[in-house]
Amino acid sequence: MRTVLLVDDNDDFIELLQLALSKNYNMLVASNIDDAYELFLTEKIDVLLSDFHIGPNNATELITRLVNKNMIRNKLVILIMSGSGEIGESIFSIPIHRFMLKPFGLKELKGIIEEELSKILP
Numbered sequence: 001m002r003t004v005l006l007v008d009d010n011d012d013f014i015e016l017l018q019l020a021l022s023k024n025y026n027m028l029v030a031s032n033i034d035d036a037y038e039l040f041l042t043e044k045i046d047v048l049l050s051d052f053h054i055g056p057n058n059a060t061e062l063i064t065r066l067v068n069k070n071m072i073r074n075k076l077v078i079l080i081m082s083g084s085g086e087i088g089e090s091i092f093s094i095p096i097h098r099f100m101l102k103p104f105g106l107k108e109l110k111g112i113i114e115e116e117l118s119k120i121l122p
Contacts, residue, residue, distance in 0.1 A: 002025050003026040009054050010051070036048075040066060047117065050062065079113070080100070082099070
């Protein structure tokens with residue numbers, strides 16, 4: 001079973017996505033970039049599904065840290081979500097597969113995850 005790391009600071013959103021995705025994926029959750037980084041040190045993660053704004057930080061900081069430590073593998077799908085279209089140009093400096101504007105449908109999200117995984121995994 002593939003592993004999805006969900007990074008978001010909204011507990012209700014985390015609960016919703018865990019319920020929707022846990023039948024098909026092993027779900028890991030982090031509510032800040034430090035906890036997410038620690039999970040990358042100990043777990044094999046196939047999909048990073050992260051909100052862009054995570055408390056006082058943003059997903060760019062997490063992904064930059066992972067890139068600098070050579071922890072981004074070729075077979076890692078990176079999906080970034082945001083409730084705001086105002087994310088700035090920093091999103092273009094990181095290697096992501098897809099940016100999704102909230103709200104989005106759960107069926108749509110499942111389809112995107114499968115589509116992106118099929119591009120990089122056998």
